[in-house]
Amino acid sequence: MYAFTYQKPTTIAAAVAALGADADAKPVSGGQTLIPTLKQRLAAPTALVDLAKIPELAGITVAGDTLTIGAMTRHATVADSADVKRLIPALAALAEGIGDPQVRNRGTIGGSIANNDPAADYPAGCLGLGATIVTNRRELAADAFFTGMFSTALDDGELVTAVKFTKPKRAAYVKFPNPASRYAIVGVFVAETAGGIRVAVTGAGAGVFRATALEAALASKGFAAASLDGVAVSADGLNSDIHASAEYRAHLITVMAKRAVAAAG
Amino acid sequence: MPDAPSNYQIGASVKRREDLRFLTGNGNYTDDINRPGQLYAYILRSTQAHAEIVSIDTKAARAMPGVVTIYTGADMAADGIGGLPCGWQIHSKDGSPMVEPSHPPIVVDRVRHVGDNVAVVIADSLAQAKDAAEAIAIDYKALPAAVSVTAAVAPGAPLVWDTAPGNQCYDWHLGDKAATEAAFAAAKTIAKVDIVNNRLIPNAMEPRAALGDFNPSSGEYTLFTTSQNPHVIRLLMGAFVLKLPEHKLRVVAPDVGGGFGSKIYHYAEEAICTWAAGKLKRPVKWTAERTESFMTDAHGRDHVTHAEMAMDGEGRFLALRVSTKANMGAYLSTFAPAVPTYLYGTLLAGVYKTPAIYVEVQAVFTNTTPVDAYRGAGRPEATFLLERLVDECARVTGIDRADIRRRNFIAADAFPYQTPVALQYDSGDYQGCLDAALAAHNYAGFPARKAESEKAGKLRGIGLSTYVEACGIAPSAVVGSLGARAGLFEVGKVRVHPTGSVTVFTGTHSHGQGHETTFAQVVADALGVGMDQVDIVHGDTANVPFGMGTYGSRSLAVGGSAIVKACDKIVAKAKKIAAHLLEAAEADIEFKDGMFKVAGTDRQKALAEISLAAYVPHNYPIDELEPGLEETAFYDPKNFTFPGGTHICEVEIDPETGVTRVTQFTAVDDVGRVINPMIVEGQVHGGLAQGIGQALLEQCVYDAAGQLLTGSMMDYCMPRADDLPLFYVGQHTTLCTHNPLGVKGCGEVGAIGSPPAVMNAVIDALKGYGVTNMDMPATPEKVWRAVQSGRKH
Amino acid sequence: MQVSVSLTVNGKAVTAAVEPRTLLVQLLREHLELTGTHVGCDTSQCGACVVHVDGASAKSCTLLAVQCDGTSITTIEGLAKDGVLHPMQEAFREHHGLQCGFCTPGMVMSAVDLLQHNAKPSETEIREWLEGNICRCTGYHNIVKAVQHAAQQMGG
Structure with missing residues (x-):
């Protein structure tokens, strides 16, 4: 790994500000893709902005037939969630099949879709369910969000905050x-x-x-x-x-x- | 005084004494060791498969923070450092010696495979060393690469070594060519197969590591290393590379996290760290990252073979002829030339009484990582081609696959059996193993299981492999005549302490095999003491007199025999002491269960009483005997040992996806006397996973330019728990006739016997689609394509 | 640049100054000399480095030490209590679930986490759970047996 600085903001605004202050800063959520990439020296961010301590990004909420999963929600949490299992069991099953148990304990839905690895599972779930990707600036249909290999419609300074699924x-x-x-x-x-x-x-x-x-x-x-x-x-x-x-x-x-x-x- | 044992330890599944430290995080692996003032080495490796080094500019890197120094090949050459030696010399058909290129620890002017060592950065921290390595500027002039054996022997192929025309290392043969040709001319039926034995990457879970240290006051060097044979490393590195005398060089192989052959060899990093520690007067540590392991641990297998069997009208084998091209990689690793020759060609009789055999092997240099002995070494390659060919014999003759094997087995009463390819098998019962395996597997129930699979839309196949292997290497005089540059004996030293506890020093090395337990069982029985009174010491040249190490399933057969011989000497001396103490004639002393007894009386002395007398020799036959009770034995085996057995694999294939799953696997092996059944079964399980992995999952792939495409576990498929079934492992034992324990060896039988069983099952499952052959690994796409092309017919 | 991290490791409060690029496994092995946690690969595949972070298994080679600030870590060294082996450790010994011992710490820590989720796993569930732990010695047979035995011993 190359050297970098590290911050752990507690609000989305602070995170966005930190990322905006440094063009070579990167957000890290679960880190299950980013850290291996850093270890191989395939990326050289000058700063990592850890999203783990931002309460707004956590948790699963249900409103009627709509499930909202915070960006920092771990795969294991989605897999084990009674709400997800009840409303969209296929999504819980998808989360249960990502990586291995240790990856599922750390990896997050927001990190997965923002990275948009062409072989990742969550993008298929989001696109297949016609999910809505919520960012700090707007809401985007999954059809518009995933734009190609490791690329999304996210702008600079824009973070995924949650994903909304309808049963x-x-x-x-x-x-x-x-x-x-x-x-x-x-x-x-x-x-x-x-x-x-x-x-x-x-x-x-x-x-x-x-x-x-x-x-x-x-x-x-x-x-x-x-x-x-x-x-x-x-x-x-x-x-x-x-x-x-x-x-x-x-x-x-x-x-x-x-x-x-x-x-x- | 310890109690005499209530029963014998040999044959008992004694729980492993080494487990406690491993289960509590108290193992002591090389990378766990740190020395005061330690520096970190990072090896800059070639990104090119084949290139001239026009220039190396280290100036900017030397100025980076924490960098102590940077060495290149020129620096090592200037210090007179030699090349990594090869331990075996093979001669070609025409009597000429193999081409043996130099193998400097760091290259000087040309890289020959991706991962070749170009420079070493030594810094205060590993991160600093890596940062600096990126600042080294290397100007490569790319050269065309020869990558596969087939491409490397093609006319006009790029030359890996200018001294090796046609990239040939040697062109060796074995057997009676004329008799073989005559038998083929008279044959009723001939079966033919073309076989690729896929290249494997070892991937012991502990990456290699080396920590060199130098003591300026004594002038002694110490190397901690991930080795299967520390004395061999001391010999090779000391005598040939660093030119240090053995008494100034200590090599320690502490806990080692798996080897499978890949940690036999003397690797450059060992020499680099030891040499640099001496130059810098500070400890120097290097630990491989897995990516480096993929590029630099010696790979395994990689043969391309055509084989034919001549048969009479009843499916009896008349003659076998085999032509193999074996990939050596870019340099000759320590054992490499022996693998496709004396560990391969000599095995081609298998379990069959084929009267005439002729094999020729061309060893080929390529711009790839060196290839050497791996988990079976030569015998898996021989077994795979033979057992695939025997299935093909069954197919072309229409004889049942078990029957054709029975028809050709060497009979149980035919031992000792001299094969036409130089080996003399001492014992075995191949028919017995086959019958036991067929029964254990419920072979007869296969059609019903196949019908069940078919109902579910799946294809089911069953495959057999009946094999023998040669291990317990090896009689020194024999291997010497075959080109080995060292003896292959083993050393055991047994020290009975004054109060009767025992420390045993063995020249073998345990890196998963459980020697600390098994050898203690042997010694407990030999000396009649409790297991808790015996400790086994290995892995340190400062403690153990000498040793050749652990590989080729030799530890118990050779190392255990050395220990038994040393115990015999202890007992012989103790009898003399007992005779003196008991005022009896030596001939009247009987030894049983730890007691030295005057025959026909109740007068006796325990071993601990005798050892006390030996160390406190107040009342002692001092004119005839030296004090003390410590004996050393060097044991040179009389022959190889010949484990064998039958493996049966059953697979189910999803024809829509090509996914193959092993549903059942049965192994009935003859490994000779079993000291610890639990450990033997565990050894077999691991080998089976390797064999199934080779057959279905594992494959080292280079592209045509020599870039390693399977350079991490993301692309090289390591078998996981969910790839494998539970195994049935049984024994059908005949004893080895020439070593004192009657043991044969169990470390490699799983990896040797199983791949053809798997592939024969896959091909059986696909026979309805016209499939008669398939290269390993049977990946889903390969199987799916076979199904597709079969459907089109 | 170094930053301070404070965490609990095997029940003991620990504070260390580390570079942000320091992995959790480096903190454990190099700073705290807890060398029971191993590094077997560099692509997060092998699982030799598995520890528990706040009770859940994680790959310590794929976590920065700074990410673990404020957490409670259990390593293989912290599994036995007062010299008494955890039932999973006992089961691995009883069933010869280890050979060279290198994958063992991660394998055991992963298996302990499995039983936290599923007290009575089937053979298939055990094999699937251990997807992130690679062993080259045992063929997994005895590891599966050990986990089944531990589940029984722990009342699953």
């Missing part, structure tokens, strides 16, 4: 993990929401995306695994590496989608 009619997430890293080679989140059927895919491309061909098939033929029989996803633009070719990933998207639809019941 879907049904949903499920099924992941095909990389056998080594256990990140998603392909993860598919399917949901039948008030706004329609959504199929979000992580791991397969440069960033999380919606599989429109699958959505159309489910919409037209009904929300059933059989509706996806023979529906192929194009391999164009998908990732290809030593673990999985683009063609294999394309195949897995349909398979995982079918399994997710079946699991959603």
Whole structure:
């Protein structure tokens, strides 16, 4: 790691001010991606602004069918939350499958989506559920938030403060993990929401995306695994590496989608 | 006085005495050790697979905070530091010696693999050393790289060494070529396989580390290191690299967190830290980060082989011919040349009475990390090709896979059995192992289980591997004639203290094997004392007279035998003392359960009474015997030992994704006499995980330019708990006939026997799709593609 | 630049001056000489460094010491109480759940946390929980057995 300074503000405003004061400062929430990156000297922030002590960022609240999860909420907390399990069990299950138990005890939803790793799980959950990303400045639809590999619509000085989810009619997430890293080679989140059927895919491309061909098939033929029989996803633009070719990933998207639809019941 | 034991310890699952310190965080691994005034070394490593070093500019780095010095290869050369030696010399078919390039601890003008050592920064802290390393400017002139063995032997391939045309290290052979060719000419059926034995990266959980220290007043150097064989490191580093006499060099291998072969070798960092400590008169510590381990720990396997079996009309094996290309990497690591030859070619008879065998092996330099002995070393490669080939023999002849093995087994009454490839097996019962494994596995129930899987849309397969391996290395005269530059005996020293407790010094090294427990069991029985009266000391050249270390499943068979021999000497001397004390003839003294008794009387002395007399020799046969009770034995084994057995693997495949899961695994092994069943089973479990890992998960991948694509655990798939099933591990024992304990060795059988069982099961599951062969690892995509192409047919 | 961190380690209040880039595991091993916690990788995969932070298992190689200011840390050295091994430590010994011992501290700390969540885990649940702990020696067989045994002993 390169040397850096460290601050632990207690308000969002103070955090934003600290980040604004130094162009090379970075926020750290759980640190489960950032710290390994720093250890490999792949990033060289001059300052780390720790968001862990900001009470406004913590906690899960429920209002009717809407679940609001504070940005600093740990994956293990989401996985264990009775509210999440009751309203959106697929989201609790997704959180339960992120990384390993130690990562889940430290990693946060805000950190995960702000980082937008192309193989992370939460972006698929947010996009699949049509979540609303709340920042210190505005609210953004997930469709507008995730903009590509490790990139989001966040501006400088803008922090994710919470994510709002609305209870879907049904949903499920099924992941095909990389056998080594256990990140998603392909993860598919399917949901039948008030706004329609959504199929979000992580791991397969440069960033999380919606599989429109699958959505159309489910919409037209009904929300059933059989509706996806023979529906192929194009391999164009998908990732290809030593673990999985683009063609294999394309195949897995349909398979995982079918399994997710079946699991959603 | 200790009580005589109520029963014998050998054969009991005694709980491990080393566990308490490991379970409470009180282990003492190399990186746990710190010395006053210690400096930290960071090795700057090549980012290039093959390049000339045009220049190295360390000026800016030297000015960085905390930097004490920076050394390059030129600095070491100027001090007369030698290259890392190779311990084995192989000769080619034409009698010429192998090409043996120099291996300086830090390169001088050319890097030959990613991770090659370019410079060492020594600073007050590790962070400062790393900061400074980034400020070193190296001007590389990139050269084309030869990466895979296949590419490296192609005409016009870039040369790793100008002295090795065609990148050939040696071209070796073994066996009777003419007899083999004649048998093939007469064969009714020939089975053929092309085999790639995938390259593995060891990944012992403790990264390598070295801490060098120098005492100016005594002139003595001390090296703490993560080694399986501290005396070997002292010998190699002292005599060849640093040119220090042994009495001024102490090497300590404290608790070591796994080795699996990768910590046998003398590595550059050991020499660098020791040498730098002497120059700077301060301790110098280096600890690998895992990323460095991936680039610099010697890798394993990496063979490309074509093999053919000639059969008669009844599926009896007539002859085997094998042609292998073995990747040596960029330099010859300590044991490397021996692995694809004397640990491989000699194993090709397997458990079968194949009368004629001919094998040729071409060892090839490439621009990759050196490859050396790893967890089985040569025998997994031999076993894999043979057991895959035997399955192919069954397929082409239509004979059942178990039957064709039975038909060709060396019979249980045929021992000692001389193979056509130089080994003489002393004992075994291959049919017995197979029968026991088939029963334990419920082999007969497979069709029903397969039907259940099919109902769930899954494919199920079952695979066998019947294997033998050669370990307990090794008779010194034999290995000397085969090119070894050292003997492979072992040393045991037994010190009975005045009050009867016992300290045992062994030249082997325990890094997970449990010697402190197993060896104490052996000594407790040999001397008739309680386990609590025996301590085992290892891992320090200042304590242990000498030793060749732990590898090749040799510790008990060779090191344990040395201890038994030393105990025999103790008993022999104690009998003389007892005869004197009991005023009897020496011939009348019987020794049993720790008591020296005059035969036919109730007059007796306990070992502790005798040891007291030996150290307080007031009433003592002083004219005939020296005082004291301490004996040392150097034991040179008469032969290798030959564990064997049957492994059965059952897999279930999801044809939609290609994911393969091992559902059941049965291993029935013959490891000779079992001293501690709990430990033996644990050793086998670990080997099975490695074998299943090699077959399904693990693979070292370089790109064509020589960049390591599997350079971390993010991309190199380490087997995890949820990748593996519970194992059934059983024994079917025949005793080794030539060592005093009757033991054969258990450390590597799991890794040797299991990979072909897994792959034979995968191929069996996929046979409906026309699959007859598949390279390891059977990754999901590979299996899925096999299913896809099978469907298209 | 150094900053001060105060935390409780194995029940003892500790204050140390560290660089912000100091990892928790470095604080434990290098400043506090608690070398039972190991470093086996640099990508947060192996789990040799697992400790408990405020009772929950975490990888001490993936946490800055400064992030742990004000927390209570338990390491492998703090698991046995008054010289009596924790049932998980006993179970690992009883079932030969360790060989070289290097992964063991992290493995034990992780397994203890599992039983805090799930007093009676199935074999599959044990294996899945241990995803973040890599062992190269045991093939996990006896680790699974040990965790099952500890669960029984602890009344799960």
